[in-house]
Amino acid sequence: MAPARSLTVIPDFTLTARIDQVGAEERASRFTKRSIKKDAKMNGLKLVLNMIDLTTLEGKDTDGKVKQLCYKAMHPHDAVPGIPTVAAICVYPSMVKVAKKALEGSGIKVASVASAFPSGQAPRDIKIRDTKYAVSEGADEVDMVISRGKFHAGEYNFVFDEIAAIKEACGDARLKVILETGELGTLDKVRRASDIAMHAGADFIKTSTGKIQPAATMPVTLIMLEAIRDFYYKTGKMIGMKPAGGISKSKLALHYLVMVKEVLGEDWLNNHWFRFGASSLANDVLMQILKEKTGVYQSANYFSVD
Amino acid sequence: MEKTSIKKSSISISENGIEKKASAKRLAVLKTYKIYIGGQFPRTESGRYYIPTNAAGKKLANVCLSSRKDFRDAVVAARAAFGGWSGRAAFNRSQVLYRMAEMLEGRKAQFIEELIQQDAGKSKAEKEINLAIDRLIYYAGWCDKFQQLFSAVNPVATAHFNFSVPEPTGVVSIIAPQGDSLLGLVSVIAPVIAGGNTCVVLASETKPLCAVTFAEVLNSSDLPGGVVNILTGRPAELASWFTDHMDVNATIYCEKDSETKKMIREKSAMNLKRVFFYDQVNWYTAEGQSPYFIMDSQEIKTTWHPVENIAGAGGGY
Numbered sequence: 001m002a003p004a005r006s007l008t009v010i011p012d013f014t015l016t017a018r019i020d021q022v023g024a025e026e027r028a029s030r031f032t033k034r035s036i037k038k039d040a041k042m043n044g045l046k047l048v049l050n051m052i053d054l055t056t057l058e059g060k061d062t063d064g065k066v067k068q069l070c071y072k073a074m075h076p077h078d079a080v081p082g083i084p085t086v087a088a089i090c091v092y093p094s095m096v097k098v099a100k101k102a103l104e105g106s107g108i109k110v111a112s113v114a115s116a117f118p119s120g121q122a123p124r125d126i127k128i129r130d131t132k133y134a135v136s137e138g139a140d141e142v143d144m145v146i147s148r149g150k151f152h153a154g155e156y157n158f159v160f161d162e163i164a165a166i167k168e169a170c171g172d173a174r175l176k177v178i179l180e181t182g183e184l185g186t187l188d189k190v191r192r193a194s195d196i197a198m199h200a201g202a203d204f205i206k207t208s209t210g211k212i213q214p215a216a217t218m219p220v221t222l223i224m225l226e227a228i229r230d231f232y233y234k235t236g237k238m239i240g241m242k243p244a245g246g247i248s249k250s251k252l253a254l255h256y257l258v259m260v261k262e263v264l265g266e267d268w269l270n271n272h273w274f275r276f277g278a279s280s281l282a283n284d285v286l287m288q289i290l291k292e293k294t295g296v297y298q299s300a301n302y303f304s305v306d
Numbered sequence: 307m308e309k310t311s312i313k314k315s316s317i318s319i320s321e322n323g324i325e326k327k328a329s330a331k332r333l334a335v336l337k338t339y340k341i342y343i344g345g346q347f348p349r350t351e352s353g354r355y356y357i358p359t360n361a362a363g364k365k366l367a368n369v370c371l372s373s374r375k376d377f378r379d380a381v382v383a384a385r386a387a388f389g390g391w392s393g394r395a396a397f398n399r400s401q402v403l404y405r406m407a408e409m410l411e412g413r414k415a416q417f418i419e420e421l422i423q424q425d426a427g428k429s430k431a432e433k434e435i436n437l438a439i440d441r442l443i444y445y446a447g448w449c450d451k452f453q454q455l456f457s458a459v460n461p462v463a464t465a466h467f468n469f470s471v472p473e474p475t476g477v478v479s480i481i482a483p484q485g486d487s488l489l490g491l492v493s494v495i496a497p498v499i500a501g502g503n504t505c506v507v508l509a510s511e512t513k514p515l516c517a518v519t520f521a522e523v524l525n526s527s528d529l530p531g532g533v534v535n536i537l538t539g540r541p542a543e544l545a546s547w548f549t550d551h552m553d554v555n556a557t558i559y560c561e562k563d564s565e566t567k568k569m570i571r572e573k574s575a576m577n578l579k580r581v582f583f584y585d586q587v588n589w590y591t592a593e594g595q596s597p598y599f600i601m602d603s604q605e606i607k608t609t610w611h612p613v614e615n616i617a618g619a620g621g622g623y
Contacts, residue, residue: 296576297378299553
């Protein structure tokens, strides 16, 4: 992984590309028109399942809840053979150790939110300690939030430096940078925040915390994917993408895969470069897989509650 | 729909001096008969429609030919509505059913007109709508009473207070009677929702007009969206989907077709749906209404509540 400083020039982020909102929405809506049936649908569903960061980020989380979720991650639905596992479990730093132990030997990653998630309203040294704690507990991936207030105030250098500092604190852990697009307001700002995050060393850019509405939408994700594409053309460095929050139906998830394929290409169509942050999507995907296998529509009654 | 003919016409001169024909009779605005899912009136997802005709061969309307995906969407809506509807106070469900009757009463003329279009005589049409309204009132009354009637405190030999109460089974799929397109429809829906279930109903294929208009009545009756979902289309196409959906808890079929009955029995076994055939019921008589129709879509829950050793003390209860 190339550190950010190897990139030659840090651009002036006030000059970042402007976005045509109407055009973006129109383009995003076209991805929903593709017909995906039979084998392609089945493969798509399995890929979606394999890209999920199964998430629980609640104040009421307990060790038991996290262990249960880890079991679900490793055994999504044992009644049907050949179903892949999810990509990762996403929890708060205090739950990383529990998750790490529960997932031992499964190859499933543990992602931890850090840096005063979800508001990001804390001094930098606390954010760095938060991050270091998560990594020392065993987190493979760190999901940080940017300081939206500073971003709106135009203090792009502050935001940049903070991401770079947390990237340094991550060590070998991959860093996902949450832009919280629901608080950014415009697609112009989404694009600018994406550029800042990628230049500052993000391994992934992520739409949302899941705590703010609207969370991930297709136009927002499209803009971020295009930012990744432009960054790749400019620097040769691949950046991952993670839409999170609000994607709970398989059909919508398949639309996202179409969008990734048509914007970035097949290199990004795996869980190393693309993730869904979701909690209820997994069950819907399992229900659709069973519908394809059995021919009858399924009921949530027959799937685990999580 | 109705053919509009221009009977009288006159010549008039418009402002720019060009002659134009003005018809004396205005062009009627025809209603689009759409389906009812989750409190909305969408067209069928499939984009298909069919044109039922009456006995005289007159076209009734362009009616949605619903597909299995419409049914799937309707089940999702019905399932989402179940928690709220079954959780309401029984008394409140009673009020809503009464309100449905009020709304139906207010639109009597429209239903009579549609029934006549669909081959009923005027007096028969009036009888049918009146009975349909009365039937809603009948079940509105039962909403908060059948539970007491069918509950029991059971004698047991251990130190438990043991009681059984009916609870709604969940989502019910209904293939409504083909013949009595309004009274039959109301008579199968009312007991199901009176008991706190939600349902997806396939209206009469040959006489679908009243079902769609009834959906409009429901939509203005304080009935939460999704409790009743009404589709139009072909039972022959949809019956299997109505019975093999794993998220449907009971199925009601009102026709005599023995092959379909056999298929329904087989497919319902997959998730142990309750299956009921109402093909012998005469909806015009007293046998067309009964609290036992409510009980068909109820499950009995028995609770063993630990208590002090009443029997041991020789007290009993």
